[in-house]
Amino acid sequence: MTPFFVELMRTQDIHAEISRSEFVRLGLTEGIPRIIYILRDYEGCVQKRLAKLCGIKESSLAVSLKRIEALGYIRKEKVIVAGSKSTNAIYLTKAGRKKADEVAELMARLDQICLTGFSEEEKTALYSMLGRVRDNLEHYKKEQDSVFKKFLM
Numbered sequence: 001m002t003p004f005f006v007e008l009m010r011t012q013d014i015h016a017e018i019s020r021s022e023f024v025r026l027g028l029t030e031g032i033p034r035i036i037y038i039l040r041d042y043e044g045c046v047q048k049r050l051a052k053l054c055g056i057k058e059s060s061l062a063v064s065l066k067r068i069e070a071l072g073y074i075r076k077e078k079v080i081v082a083g084s085k086s087t088n089a090i091y092l093t094k095a096g097r098k099k100a101d102e103v104a105e106l107m108a109r110l111d112q113i114c115l116t117g118f119s120e121e122e123k124t125a126l127y128s129m130l131g132r133v134r135d136n137l138e139h140y141k142k143e144q145d146s147v148f149k150k151f152l153m
Helices: 004-025 032-041 047-054 058-070 094-114 120-152
Strands: 074-081 085-092
Touching: 004 032, 004 094, 032 047, 032 058, 032 085, 032 094, 047 058, 047 085, 058 074, 085 094
Parallel strands: none
Antiparallel strands: 074 085
16 A cells, blocks of 8 residues: 555646646736635734744745735735734735636546545545644644643753
C-alpha cells in the first residue's frame, strides 16, 4: 500500500497544477486566488484576521495585498481596533468581487471533477476523514509548539 503522505502529496500536486493553470487563465498569480476567495465571505475583516483565515503570515499577506490592490481588486480602509490602534479593513472592489466569483466558480468545477463518481455518503465520509486527519495534525502541531516553548523558557 502506498504511504498516506505520498497519496496526499500526489493528490495535492495535481490539484495545484490544474488550479495554477486555471488561475493563470484568469490572469491571477500565486496567492491572490485564496485571498480574494476568502474575502468573498469575510469582506471588511482586518489584515490580522485575514492572514489567519488564509493560513499565511501577516507580512506575506501585506505583500500580497499590495499586489492585489495594484490590480484594483481590493481597497483598504483604516479602522481603529482595541487600544486605539489602527489597522486596515480589506474590501473587494467591484472588479475584485467579479474575479473572486470566477475563482469560486472554478473551484466548484474542480470540486465536481475531484468528486466525480462519489456518492453523497462517500463524500460525507471523505470530508469527515480528512477533517480528522487535519485535527490530528493540528493537535500534533500544538504539542510540538508547547514542547518548543517549554524548551525556550
